[in-house]
């Protein structure tokens with residue numbers, strides 16, 4: 001298990017990320033100028049369909065201002081900042097990658113949200129919080145890096161208050177292997193895709209009942225087609241975070257979706273008493 005976590009950390013190690021971000025953000029204005037979370041969307045929404053996907057998932061989960069949200073595998077913090085700015089809720093992000101957490105904190109200072117949004121370095125399999133602290137847990141494009149799904153979903157369930165919600169947006173397998181390297185793994189050693197049905201079978205026994213269940217593969221394919229037409233995304237983008245090969249990783253994800261190897265799942269669950 002530690003070998004897997006080390007491999008995942010290595011994939012997202014992002015050497016010199018804080019410095020690269022500082023330099024890249026000069027394109028948006030001087031260091032002392034406050035940024036809007038939306039201005040960072042091309043570099044901080046690290047998943048298929050970017051900001052639109054985060055906005056849809058939040059709406060589906062029914063977020064409100066009085067809620068406390070946990071974003072598991074929060075990356076460089078784009079979803080957390082967007083949710084706090086849009087709904088006025090408090091958001092805590094947790095991520096395995098220390099450079100990503102440092103970057104998330106830096107970007108949150110730049111948007112002036114450090115009082116409302118915070119980040120910690122930790123594993124999703126061992127979350128550093130007491131039971132029942134959160135109203136909603138979000139998991140966007142993270143589960144494919146995690147082999148022990150039963151433990152992942154149990155930990156998420158443990159975080160939720162009674163009646164709390166778990167909102168997930170994930171890459172799922174359909175047929176065969178993706179074309180590696182993909183954005184979450186350079187090789188199969190750190191990729192643990194499940195089919196949509198198997199994902200549900202892993203989630204529900206942890207103490208969840210499905211409220212919404214949606215196959216978003218076609219929407220993702222339409223987004224890929226649009227990206228191909230419109231050319232490279234505006235700068236600064238996720239290439240700053242993942243390095244110059246990111247365009248290739250993203251192209252491989254696109255190809256794997258279009259060829260029907262991978263799909264995209266959106267789902268929201270309600271916490272119920274667990275069977276285990």
Ligand SMILES: C[S@@+](CC[C@H](N)C(=O)[O-])C[C@H]1O[C@@H](n2cnc3c(N)ncnc32)[C@H](O)[C@@H]1O
Pocket residue numbers: 005008012044045046047072073074075076077078079094095096097100122123124125139140141142145146183184
């Ligand atoms: C593709 S990125 C998605 C980031 C973010 N959810 C977003 O949508 O912008 C996957 C993230 O999951 C994190 N991750 C992978 N395995 C993890 C684990 N076991 N515990 C915590 N974070 C993990 C990675 O470090 C990375 O930041």
